[in-house]
Amino acid sequence: MIKANADADVARRLLSRLRDVMAGGGSAQERLDKVVHAIAESLRTAVCSCYVMRAGEVLELFATHGLRQTAVHQTRLRVGEGLVGEVAAHGRSLALADAWSHPSFAYRPETGEELFHSFMGVPIIRGSRVIGVLVVQNREERGYSDVEVETLETVTMILAELLATAQVVSREELLPADGIGLLPLRLEGLGLNGGVGLGTAVLHQPQVRVSRLVAEDPEAELVRLNLALSSLRSELDAMIHNDEVVGDFHEILQTYRMFADDKGWVNKISDKVRSGVSAERAVQSVHDDTRVRMQQVTDPYLRERLHDLEDLANRLLHHLVGEEGRAHIKDLPDDTILVCRNLGPTELLDYDRSKLRGLVMEEGSRTMHAVIVARALNLPVVAQVKDVFSIVESWDPLIIEGDHGQVFVRPSDDVRETFERSLQVRQKQLELYASLKGTPTVTRDGVPLTMMLNAGLLIDLPNLDETGAEGIGLYRTELPFMARPSLPDVAAQTALYSRILDAAAGRPVVFRTLDVGSDKVLPYWHGDPEENPAMGWRSIRITLDRPAILRQQIRALVRASAGRELRIMFPMIAEVAELLQARALLQREIDEHVASGGVPPIAQRVGTMLEVPALLWQLPQLLRYVDFISVGSNDLLQFLFASDRGNQRVTDRYDSLSAPVLTMIKSLAEQCSAAGVTLSVCGEMAGRPLEALALAAMGVRTLSMAAAGIGPVKAALLSANLAEIRAYLLPLLDSPDRTVRRKLRAFALDHGVRI
Structure with a gap:
């Protein structure tokens, strides 16, 4: 305890000295020289050195006390090279009693550091980026205390401001x-x-400009911090209760508001304040440190929450420094x-x-x-x-x-x-699409088609009226799950699905059950890492293994659909047995709902996404148990071609307008038609005019897409003769060419189709 108190006294005296150095005159180099001297003297270390990040991810020795002065501006290390480069690469402090035994040690003879055995390095972080490394060394093998590490970390907050404001490295040098x-x-x-x-x-x-770095009275700073936190929470509560904040915005703000009460975050800031820095510098330091660590996290949900924390830290800084710090x-x-x-x-x-x-x-x-x-x-x-x-x-x-x-x-x-002309053309196109809103989608040769909307949030629903879509062909129920910090209960889900059906005003809505996993991560589910998550434990596989989750969602859908039609679709079905399991859960929930006195849906239509190619060879059995099939072209094509759609090297290697894809769609459409089962396509193919023409020519009669695609696709279909396009395409299905895209485009343009 006595040593800890003594170390804390040393830290406070050092901060006081550094404040005087910062306030004094002289060039940035002169002040940096004084800083390293003061640190070495206060911490009783033989060496203190400051390395600064230069262009090309290179760390240059900018100032030292204890190493040879001839090495200043001469010694350079790449990020990841040596112990200094190791600290910069990971953005984390490193303390070693015997630095020479560490596998990352790199000897630089020009510095004279062969005399020094122990090493402590701390990253200098500003605005989420490592801009340098501060190092102390001793001759003897010495262990550094946690308080000494924290002291050096506090000092780097001040150094970060000095390096940034004095522009020791010009902005132009760091530009690509x-x-x-x-x-x-x-x-x-x-x-x-x-x-x-x-x-x-x-x-x-x-980011707020923090000019006050060191504080004389930590207790007074804690009071300032708590007052600012209280004001921040009140501001967020007011935003949440604003009448204009509804639906998905409300869910997002509710999740965001929870961070303001996070004890871990508040405690880290409070600990920094107790070390002797101002409240605003403590907030900035904790945020910078969190950001550097979060950038190394691979979990996409956790990385996205970093942006929430960054927003929160900046709002807290505004409350601490007042309006003068707010970006204009x-x-x-x-x-x-x-x-x-x-x-x-x-x-x-x-x-x-x-x-x-x-x-x-x-x-x-x-x-x-x-x-x-x-x-x-x-x-x-x-x-x-x-x-x-x-x-x-x-x-x-x-x-x-x-x-x-x-x-x-x-x-x-x-x-x-060129772009101004493009904007003018685009505006005319938008006017054309708007004029087609109320026109039935019937091709020139009299083939009627159904245009549906893909949606996933309440903010998408106004697009039903704006586009003239005939309903929602795919409602992605997982997006509201992803916006929440915990699994929504049955009551919350029922209220949401009821609002969706109300907004649809009698138009059909196809609800896809929870489709998570792969690139769609929920914050409250922590599955094991998978080498191939797109083909792993995801979608219906999760919800059949965790049937309580699927039953709760189905229960909510049944309740919301009381007295209305229920359309439900199960994703990622790979075999008919999985569909039968899901259907059994649906029937069980309907039976229990009716037995408890509930009003059942007036009708129910059950379908499946077709995303797994194995299902193509089970169609005779599958078609007995479904009312509709919806092709999820994004996943289906990546599995069909064994081509990861997230991998840029193979994204364009295979084409959706290839003979095997169109042959598959043709066969699927013919079998569905013979069985009286509706076939739709709801992947990205459906929302592109040329692909939509090919799908319709192969027999697909329902297309579901994002709102932006409805106008262009409708204009193309209204101007097309499907019989002519089909007659043109069929001979091309025997072609060995990798795509029919170029030929189909030329044919469409030659025949006056608007694409």
């Missing part, structure tokens, strides 16, 4: 080579919402394209929605809360654009193209004019 200068650039990313946006870059910089987001250009590394679930709503034209992200994924909100606002979104936050400057002209995942930075006049 293509990003230097003002040349036009085309950046590639992942399109998460289609559309085109032309506008002006506004950098989303939520009100005076936006009228054509704002928001550029960010990532975005918390509430941050997009802070901006004037009428001025937003698009969203560009350095990170991001389809299930990210901010992306869900952006889709609801109909903003084009391109994510996973490498280094975009470093390359793009505020007020740069930008073009975002969400359909193909492209961002044009400082585009030339001819590129801009």
Whole structure:
């Protein structure tokens, strides 16, 4: 206890000395030299060195006390090389009594470090990135205490500000080579919402400028922290109870609000405050540390929750420093394209929605809360654009193209004019699609088709009226499960499904039962890691192994469908026996509902997704037990071609418009028609005009797709003669060519089909 108190006193005195150094004059190099000297003297270490990250992931010795001064700005280590590189690579502190015995030790003779045996290195982190490493060494083999490690970690908070504000490494040096200068650039990313946006870059910089780093009175800082936390919670409660926050937004905010009460998060911040730093610096430090660790986590759900924590930390900082620290987001250009590394679930709503034209992200994924909100606002979104936050400057002209995942930075006049013309054409197309909304989908040769909507959230439901879709051909029930911190009970599910059926206003809704696993992870289920999760324990396999979960969902669907038609579809069925198991659970729930006095559905239609190729060879048996089959083309084709659709190397290797795929669809359509079973396609194939023409020509009469696809597909079908297209395609099914796409496109254009 006495030693711990003494170490704490040393830490406080050191912080006081460093505060004086920071406040004093001199160049950044002079202050850095004073810092390493003060640390070595206070901690009684023979060496203290500061390494700074330079371009190309290289750590350069910038200042030292104890090593040879001739090594400064000469000694360099790659990230991952040596003990210093090891600390930088993992973003974690490392303390060793005998550094020479560690397998990562790398000797640099120019430094004279052969005299020193013990080693402690701490990463210098700012804004989620390791920007340097602080090292102390001793001649003798010495173990470093936890308090000494924590002291050095506290010191690195101050060093991070010094290195950043003094710009010891220029921003231009850290830019990728293509990003230097003002040349036009085309950046590639992942399109998460289609559309085109032309506008002006506004950098989303939520991080608050923390100028007060060290505090004299830790108890007073704890009081400030608790008051700020109380204000933050009140602000979030007010957002949750806002009348405009309904449905999925409400679920997202409820989940987000739980983080503000997380004891682990609050305790970590409080411990940092007790070490002698200000409350705001403690919040920033805990966040930076959490972010570096979370970036090494492979679980997609946990990585997405990092964005919630980042948003929360920034809001807490605003409450600590006041309005002067808040990013200025009100005076936006009228054509704002928001550029960010990532975005918390509430941050997009802070901006004037009428001025937003698009969203560009350095990170991001389809299930990210901010992306869900952006889709609801109909903003084009391109994510996973490498280094975009470093390359793009505020007020740069930008073009975002969400359909193909492209961002044009400082585009030339001819590129801009091309996109402006494209926007005009797009607007005319949208007007055409809107005019077709009430027109029945009947081809030129009189074949009627049914256009349905894919949905997964309440915010998707207005698209029923806006597109003129005849119903919901696929409602993904797993998305609300993914937005919650725990499994929703029967009452919550019943209320949700009732709202969906009410919004459909008598139009059919096909509910797909819970389809999780693979790339769709729930926070409250922790399965074992799998080498091939897409073909592993997922979807119906999980819910048949955990029948209580499936029964609760079916019970909720039966209750919500009382006096209405129930359409239910089971995913990832690989054999008829699995379907019969699921049907037995459905019948059991209906029987129990009726026995307890409940009103049953007036009719029930049961179907299956066709995603596993094995089911194709069980069709005669399968067709006896289903009312409809819906082809999930995304999974079916990846299994059919043994081609991982998440692997960029093979994504374009096989084509959905190939002879084997069309032959399979033709055979499936003929067998379903003979059995009187409805066949639909609800994968991405259905939402693309050319593919939709081929599907319809092969005999598919129901197509279900995202809202954006309904207009283009309907226009193509209305202008097509299916008999002519079928007659053209059938001889091509014997072709050895890898695709019929080019030939079908040429045929469609020659025959006046709108594609």
